[in-house]
Amino acid sequence: MPDPAPRRGRRPAGEDTRALIVDAACAEFAAKGYDRASIRGIARTAGVDPSLVHHYFDGKTGLFAAAMALPVDPHVVAEGILEQPVARRGQALVRAFLGTWETPEARPRMEALLRSAAGQADMAELLRGFLLREVFRPLVGGMGEAEADRRAGLVASQMIGLAFTRYVVPVPGVADRSTEELVADIAPTIQRYLEL
């Protein structure tokens, strides 16, 4: 059995193409925001056919996750939570959120993302657009827009504050406790907001 091809020097064509698409996605998301960026426009910027984008990435949410170097696609996580019964979604959300970010590789990325959202208005706008459309609004379900905004906004306020006090400005009582302790304390808050 031959050794795998050495990885030094030029990358294989597939990786070049993938990297080209990620670069184009970064530029397009930054320029247009999440809602107005499109796979078609990103393919055009990268100089590839849109079908190639779909070959490498699981839709716009997967492409966004790759462009932001997220450890998982949050939209996929949100879909997993929606499979839970309504009464368990608060718990599932807090557990999935913390679980995703607790690996040694993911944690510095979370810190960097939150810091850049706090410091750069366009980055904040981009993350907000993505999180509301692909994560928080799907989670709160299909009522009227004002009601959905209210629930999604409240959930976002607690989850962002949790991330901030655990990863960015570590606060005792949040940063030094286990995932399951935080799930027990914070899940009832999220559950209440989801059912307001």
Place this chain on the structure above:
Amino acid sequence: MPDPAPRRGRRPAGEDTRALIVDAACAEFAAKGYDRASIRGIARTAGVDPSLVHHYFDGKTGLFAAAMALPVDPHVVAEGILEQPVARRGQALVRAFLGTWETPEARPRMEALLRSAAGQADMAELLRGFLLREVFRPLVGGMGEAEADRRAGLVASQMIGLAFTRYVVPVPGVADRSTEELVADIAPTIQRYLEL
């Protein structure tokens, strides 16, 4: 009755002294953090007698509020909340917090503070030290340290997330609602954390 003295040119001696003390406090808090900075040390840096610091400022918390250009001394606000019956403290905290920051003058200062806490580790450490010691720990009262940290940390996580989604990265459903609507939605969360 004579006109008040014109304000152009040299400031009166009192204001010079006050400004000198504020500058010294900024340097001292930045260098040592909140807990280790002292009025005596700040007076020494400013080259004035400690009694002069007490003449211009209401203790270390008042000096910190002046150094950070806060619209009010949060410690004084916390004392007002502690005068409420326990069952109303969640409500009082959310209302006081939002009320303080909703004026057109205070709001940009809040944004700047949160952004700099997100971007600069020493600023984050300074604010955390102050908020925990002078605001959140007094509010949760006198139980054991681990229990107090747990309550104070959870309260901080929701309040910081509220500030973030209302002032820094405005999220619909939080940024566009009235103070009293947010008090109604978020006070039960704070109340629950205070009584955990």
